[in-house]
Amino acid sequence: MSGVDALVEHLADGALLALPPDYSLPAMDAVRALIRRKVRNLKLLGVPVLGLSADLLIGAGCVAEVHSSAVSLGEAGLAPRFSDAAERGEIKVVDYTCPAVHTALQATEKGVPFMPLRGVIGSDLAHDHADWQIAQNPFAAGKDPILLVSAIVPDVALFHARWGDGAGNVWVGRRRELATIAHAARNTYVTVEELRPGDMLEDELLAPGIISSTYISGIARAERGAWPLGVADVYAIDDAHLAAYAAAAKTREGFQRYLDEFVWGTKKSSLPA
Amino acid sequence: MIARLIGDANHVAVGAASPIPAAACELLRAKGLPIRVTRLHKRKGNPFTEGSRELFDLAGQGRIDYFFLGGAQLDGEANINLVHAEGRRFPGSFGSAFMYFTCRTILFREEHSRRVLVPKVEFISAPGWSPPEVERRGGPVALVTGKALFAWQKEQRRFRLESVHPRHSVEEVRDSTGFDFDAERVGETPPPTAEELALLRSTVARQLADDYPEFARRVWGMESGTKLMP
Numbered sequence: 001m002s003g004v005d006a007l008v009e010h011l012a013d014g015a016l017l018a019l020p021p022d023y024s025l026p027a028m029d030a031v032r033a034l035i036r037r038k039v040r041n042l043k044l045l046g047v048p049v050l051g052l053s054a055d056l057l058i059g060a061g062c063v064a065e066v067h068s069s070a071v072s073l074g075e076a077g078l079a080p081r082f083s084d085a086a087e088r089g090e091i092k093v094v095d096y097t098c099p100a101v102h103t104a105l106q107a108t109e110k111g112v113p114f115m116p117l118r119g120v121i122g123s124d125l126a127h128d129h130a131d132w133q134i135a136q137n138p139f140a141a142g143k144d145p146i147l148l149v150s151a152i153v154p155d156v157a158l159f160h161a162r163w164g165d166g167a168g169n170v171w172v173g174r175r176r177e178l179a180t181i182a183h184a185a186r187n188t189y190v191t192v193e194e195l196r197p198g199d200m201l202e203d204e205l206l207a208p209g210i211i212s213s214t215y216i217s218g219i220a221r222a223e224r225g226a227w228p229l230g231v232a233d234v235y236a237i238d239d240a241h242l243a244a245y246a247a248a249a250k251t252r253e254g255f256q257r258y259l260d261e262f263v264w265g266t267k268k269s270s271l272p273a
Numbered sequence: 274m275i276a277r278l279i280g281d282a283n284h285v286a287v288g289a290a291s292p293i294p295a296a297a298c299e300l301l302r303a304k305g306l307p308i309r310v311t312r313l314h315k316r317k318g319n320p321f322t323e324g325s326r327e328l329f330d331l332a333g334q335g336r337i338d339y340f341f342l343g344g345a346q347l348d349g350e351a352n353i354n355l356v357h358a359e360g361r362r363f364p365g366s367f368g369s370a371f372m373y374f375t376c377r378t379i380l381f382r383e384e385h386s387r388r389v390l391v392p393k394v395e396f397i398s399a400p401g402w403s404p405p406e407v408e409r410r411g412g413p414v415a416l417v418t419g420k421a422l423f424a425w426q427k428e429q430r431r432f433r434l435e436s437v438h439p440r441h442s443v444e445e446v447r448d449s450t451g452f453d454f455d456a457e458r459v460g461e462t463p464p465p466t467a468e469e470l471a472l473l474r475s476t477v478a479r480q481l482a483d484d485y486p487e488f489a490r491r492v493w494g495m496e497s498g499t500k501l502m503p
Binding site for chain 1: 314317319321322323324325326327329333355356357360361362363364365366367368369370371372373374375396397398399400403406407408409485486487488
């Protein structure tokens with residue numbers, strides 16, 4: 001069993017799994033390993049949106065609920081397996097708006113039960129949310145309704161990082177939303193592009209981009225582990241692959257063929273020869 | 274035309290699905306205006322160091338003047354729907370339910386049809402207006418489509434047809450719009466000048482190719498210049 005396969009063994013069926021968007025270091029190797037493990041009934045939390053990782057998990061039958069501000073493949077278009085499953089009612093979708101996800105996780109980071117957020121009042125999004133309430137701002141002289149967003153505690157956060165080190169820290173650079181997820185989740189599992197010896201926290205230049213081992217439950221090495229998404233300065237997003245996926249996954253049959261080739265098989269078409 | 278609408282801006286933010294508004298912003302910069310353009314999904318040199326929530330923190334404080342929103346459906350009260358319509362599921366509301374409250378917003382949708390511009394949206398991702406007790410700095414300014422430009426009249430809560438683009442008519446716009454709107458002294462949208470067109474096809478095209486590769490390929494026939502591997 002590979003390190004990545006062993007890492008995802010920690011994820012239980014039915015878990016609330018927080019995932020980053022396609023542009024923010026998704027752990028695609030781990031997502032493929034989860035599909036091979038036939039994990040079931042996951043509740044996905046998009047921080048704040050989801051893309052290919054969610055579409056693969058949904059199409060492969062691993063997902064019961066999607067909590068997200070959006071699911072899309074960006075320029076490659078709609079996420080076909082998500083759209084199909086939502087239209088057929090095969091998954092429950094709870095719609096968010098991006099800052100409400102961030103706010104709910106920041107409340108957990110701070111150990112408070114809720115946090116206020118401007119906007120949103122009058123949106124139909126509020127109808128699906130027993131975990132949101134509109135309250136009067138207690139400090140205002142006049143009427144001032146404001147949205148209160150309950151804290152969210154993900155069971156697991158899963159993402160990729162450029163580096164892990166001997167001390168159990170990971171370096172995500174500017175992708176600080178990953179720090180917010182890690183701070184809020186009960187357990188955080190990370191795949192890393194490279195492992196470095198020593199302790200990165202001793203390096204003043206690296207320190208601001210680190211999530212310390214305090215928050216990390218497990219690390220596994222996964223070279224090109226974000227493919228077909230990218231890691232800044234290491235490899236770019238494989239736009240051609242995403243476009244090919246978007247076309248193939250329009251049908252269940254095409255999606256199954258994609259799984260056979262790229263998930264059950266080990267093909268990574270953009271690997272350098 | 275979008276560039277003309279936002280010419281007074283200091284700071285404009287542009288999302289991943291907005292290559293045409295992004296082109297308008299880059300056009301203003303190419304013409305020498307000192308405008309800060311934050312492209313949310315810039316693949317290299319993204320301005321945020323606190324993660325994607327920093328955009329919303331900036332907007333919440335009022336540090337972003339203009340934003341762009343579209344929708345699967347838009348209605349005559351400027352409500353937008355990014356969630357579901359006619360049995361079809363769309364990606365979702367993204368940050369709209371917050372950004373629409375915090376930024377002056379240009380509504381932009383290329384398709385101008387009764388399918389898109391409806392009497393009432395099926396789902397309100399973000400409302401076009403709010404009661405006076407709800408704090409709201411931002412909201413709709415204009416609606417731009419492939420056929421016309423509408424101005425938003427905040428007091429009347431109604432759109433007013435400002436101009437139709439060359440080769441389109443007021444009757445055609447009326448026929449292809451599902452909601453009622455005001456229309457008096459409707460002009461023709463002035464086309465871009467020769468200088469603007471030249472900039473769009475050179476400087477602006479180069480600026481956009483890395484972050485909107487599919488758009489750049491379609492419009493300008495360019496291949497992406499994104500090569501991060503040394």
